[in-house]
Amino acid sequence: MLEVRNVSKNFGSLVAVQNVSLLVRPGELRAIIGPNGAGKTTFFNMISGFFAPSSGAIVFDGEDVTKMPAHRRVGRGMARTFQITEIFPELTVHENVLSAAEVAAGQRLHMWIARADVGRAERVVAEMLALVGLSAKANRLVGELSHGDQRATEIAMALALRPKLLLLDEPTAGMGDQETYEITGLIRRLHRESKFTIVLIEHDMRVVFHLADRITVLDQGRLLAEGTPSDIADSAAVQAAYLGDAA
């Protein structure tokens, strides 16, 4: 599904990511972890098209997207959430997800739409809201909701795009235990039941080990290790990287 080949990123003389490769199979849930400053978000930004890599290639679903602008990657089936939730704060939950659904239905330029199409987009919205559990709050302004609900809205928006790949940047960032538990459950459902391919960045190890099929570990911009959760848990190198950082 997603293949990243030897990708690097330099910002002037600062090397943020160096020669990292990745292969994610359809239906897999991959977690990317690593100490602070490991280059995880930069890596993510390259995959999602926020900026282009300095070198290397990104192949998505068989297509080379290395130079493709972000909005076209979305059209190809990549959807992403951000560490700091990016939603439309002064619109309602419903309107937020509707924007996504309309884009996915190819309606973003339409000046008018037929009734049938209205129904189609609305059904998608209803479905997504039910999936994330926000149906009851559909008419609330997103800016007024709790952090967890905002994140869920963002996920619903990503899902409304009918993506082939879901990129989640620290989905549990800034959440308390209860919210973390619920988001984790949501992601698990999306993975197991709806069979989405998911790549996520996470700091919370409980979440990572609970969800991931495979884990990629980055440290200082380089690929440190990759394997199943038990491989990573046993790896001395990974422990050293984290402990060294915490010192």
Next chain:
Amino acid sequence: MSSTATVTAPVEPPAQWRRLLPVAAVWLALITAPLWFPLMGGYTALAGSVLVFGLAAMGLNLLLGFTGVLSFGHAAYFGLGAYGAGLTLKYLAASTPLAMLVGTLLGGLGGTLFGMLIVRRRGVYFAMCTIAFGQIFYYIAYKWNDFTGGFDGLRGFHREPIGLGALALDITDGDRFYYFTLVVFTLAVALMGLLVRSPFGRTLRAIRENERRARFLGIPVERHIWLSFSISCFFTALAGTLYALLNNFADPLALHYSLSGFFVIMAVLGGMRSFWGPLLGAAVFVVLRDFLSSWTVNNWMAFLGAVFMLSVLFFPRGMLGMLKRRGVE
């Protein structure tokens, strides 16, 4: 997520008919304007000005209020519309529809082309470019005395009756022209309303609310901003043609960036985030300016400027914005 402790009842949007009430009131006021306006010390041409500037400001607001992009140079397209119409009537043909068409196209296409140049810029830089570009046309109109009448403005044309023979619609009369303007205004505004309520309109709002998120929903942001810019220029140019027809006159000040600033003030004063806000702002502006300039010949500018500053400082959401806060849609 049903984890939050308090569950507030979701806000119900007001019933359909209640929504239409203010709109109906507005239309009623506009249709009967030639009757009550003069009683309040106004005159029909002033009411016409309200419609003209209101349309221009609403056109700008498509870009400013709905897409979240600030243009401080929209007078350029207004003026192009005015001069386009005036020049057509003076040199090409005594046809009002043709004049309006030429003017609207001139301003609209001018904006479309210019928009392409600056669509990657944002914020204050974008605004600066719009100002500078607009001044090019002001300068041309000002200097090209022979063709455009220079500083004194373009004269020697007047609005012509529309149609042929028996079916001619004579709009040379002031009151008749007011109703003509109202019809054009209504059609334009209806089209705008359609746009705003459509998925395209929602996409623009998404860009306004969070450009990054819009981009990551798959929206080609630059292209949409360009489209929004372009469409807003067409509406403002149309308003410009009406201006020329209303006054039988086009002047360089219709192109000057100060007029652009007035359009922005109208939108902000009335409420950027509402559809009708700019019309209300235009009404206040036109009436206020008319009143002030007859009251104190020399100082009206200072008072007007003071009004701007005060409204920016204390009423940033504008009149309709404040009303919305209290739950009135």
Next chain:
Amino acid sequence: MLTLILYNVTNGLMLGAFYVLMALGLSLILNLSNVINFAHGNFLALGAYMALELTKVIGFWGAFLVAPLLTALVGAAVELLMRFVYRRDPVYSLLLTFGLAFVMQGLMLWWWGPTPQEMHMVPALEAPVSSELFFITWYRVFMVGIVIAAVIGIFAFLRYTRVGLRIRAGTLDLDTVSALGVNVRMLRTFNFTVGCLLAGLSGVLATGAIGINPNMGDDLLMPSFIAIIIGGVGSLTGTLFGGLLIGVTAALTAAVYPAASEVVIFVMLVLVLLIRPRGLMGEEGMLS
């Protein structure tokens, strides 16, 4: 013939000097506070009027020193109002200076009237440099000299003083500067004041060149904008070069084809927007 060319070029260079001074002030304010000071031309006029009044009291040289400072003080007072709108959408700060321009113009019109007034120049300065180059008076030399001194002063200030460093850092990332403990509000006020100081200085210098009236600064506002855009938004050096470039180009055009000398700067603007939108020295991705 040569004299005519020299005459036009000299005029152009003088104009260019004003462009540079005004554009620098505008650029300073724009870069740090993200504000277009629409009233910048009015500050120029204010400086001129102050000089006019002060000359009657403390003579030309006294006025020359004090008038720009007084203008700067007014700028400082105005900037306090702007604090209300900084954290909001940029449209509000633009409208605030826009309204301010009207207020200032109206007030000056009311107080001093619309008739242009003349400033009585120090006789020594009115004398021409030589009988051949009769159009180059000592005043013009003096003016250009002051502008050069001012430009050097500003760049030195930004480069070598602590406050200058903070301003430069602030134009890049104001949040970080704030996080480092710098009082950003005072920094902005100071920066705005310096910008107005330059405008006031321009006004004082202008008294020897053109008649004093409330609109005198307006004709310099647009070229200043264009100088900033051509030079590259965000770069003060760019603004300097932009100002010089349009000044020189206008001067040369005036020597060859006088009628086009004003429109040529607009042509340059369009060319720059087409070919190199970020300006001569602007940075890639200069979004806002």
